Amino acid sequence: MNKVEKKRQKEQYIVEEMIRLYCRKNHLEEERQGRQMCPVCQELSDYAKLRSQKCPFMEQKTFCANCKVHCYKPEKREQIRRVMRFSGPRMLMHHPILAIWHLICSKREAKVKNL
Numbered sequence: 001m002n003k004v005e006k007k008r009q010k011e012q013y014i015v016e017e018m019i020r021l022y023c024r025k026n027h028l029e030e031e032r033q034g035r036q037m038c039p040v041c042q043e044l045s046d047y048a049k050l051r052s053q054k055c056p057f058m059e060q061k062t063f064c065a066n067c068k069v070h071c072y073k074p075e076k077r078e079q080i081r082r083v084m085r086f087s088g089p090r091m092l093m094h095h096p097i098l099a100i101w102h103l104i105c106s107k108r109e110a111k112v113k114n115l
């Protein structure tokens with residue numbers, strides 16, 4: 001597997017984990033907790049995966065949420081941003097290494113964007 005593919009898989013994995021976390025804390029009731037997501041979040045997760053699969057900029061960028069191309073539909077983009085805002089800091093507890101990696105990448109990209 002080449003580097004770009006690895007990055008793609010990593011992104012998909014992180015995004016899915018973030019959506020799952022968000023859903024578990026915001027949408028699902030206690031008794032329904034598990035590996036499942038609610039239909040809305042499941043759809044968002046599938047959408048994010050699809051976008052990532054089709055992304056031609058995988059080599060230069062890290063996260064679709066930070067990407068300047070904005071291939072997300074506005075509505076999905078808003079959803080994913082909400083997920084990132086909620087799950088970003090919480091990922092530190094659940095997946096510290098992934099979260100730090102995400103943080104570094106986001107910061108770096110934000111800097112580039114502001115130039």
Ligand SMILES: [Zn+2]
Pocket residue numbers: 022023024026027028037038039040041042
């Ligand atoms: Zn949900």
